[in-house]
Amino acid sequence: MPDTISLQPIGRIHSPFTFTTGMPIQTVAAADVTGHVEVFEAFAPGLRDIEHFDYLILLTHLHQASEKLEVVPFMDTQSHGVFATRSPARPNRLGLSIVRLLRVEGCALHFSGNDMLDGTPVLDIKPYVPALDVRQTERIGWFQQGLQRLPETVSDDRMK
Numbered sequence: 001m002p003d004t005i006s007l008q009p010i011g012r013i014h015s016p017f018t019f020t021t022g023m024p025i026q027t028v029a030a031a032d033v034t035g036h037v038e039v040f041e042a043f044a045p046g047l048r049d050i051e052h053f054d055y056l057i058l059l060t061h062l063h064q065a066s067e068k069l070e071v072v073p074f075m076d077t078q079s080h081g082v083f084a085t086r087s088p089a090r091p092n093r094l095g096l097s098i099v100r101l102l103r104v105e106g107c108a109l110h111f112s113g114n115d116m117l118d119g120t121p122v123l124d125i126k127p128y129v130p131a132l133d134v135r136q137t138e139r140i141g142w143f144q145q146g147l148q149r150l151p152e153t154v155s156d157d158r159m160k
């Protein structure tokens with residue numbers, strides 16, 4: 001296995017958020033906040049048929065985050081191992097945002113549900129398919145309590 005893997009962004013996020021402080025922490029809590037993915041021209045053929053999906057999974061590089069192994073998540077006051085959280089500060093700084101596709105204009109994918117900074121590099125886009133992506137589960141760890149905070153929690157700069 002290689003020690004490092006180099007990835008090429010396929011696009012970038014256009015978002016109203018230029019600072020992490022005060023912005024939404026998850027797309028599900030920011031359903032009214034719009035943005036768009038600018039897909040770079042070289043990747044345009046990969047967009048064929050994408051307009052037939054309501055939701056997309058955006059895999060992003062949260063480029064302004066730091067890399068941590070233990071964090072106090074936005075929705076908790078206790079520290080957790082980063083892999084038990086959705087913290088942006090993590091090895092490789094990968095983000096996963098499920099967004100609602102509003103319309104496609106050329107290489108621009110307009111969406112609602114936005115928890116990404118302006119300029120966030122996009123590494124991949126996948127269609128969200130409930131039959132593949134949804135599981136019923138009761139065991140959600142510390143989120144069992146933490147999710148109660150989701151509606152009123154916004155980001156701060158602790159992940160820098």
Ligand SMILES: C[S@@+](CC[C@H](N)C(=O)[O-])C[C@H]1O[C@@H](n2cnc3c(N)ncnc32)[C@H](O)[C@@H]1O
Pocket residue numbers: 020021023024025026027061062063064065086087088094095096097098115116117119120121154155156159
């Ligand atoms: C908690 S993460 C969740 C991201 C994604 N929904 C996930 O679960 O992987 C969302 C937060 O990441 C931070 N963030 C968003 N875009 C970023 C970027 N490009 N660089 C650094 N931090 C970013 C903001 O603090 C935002 O509130």
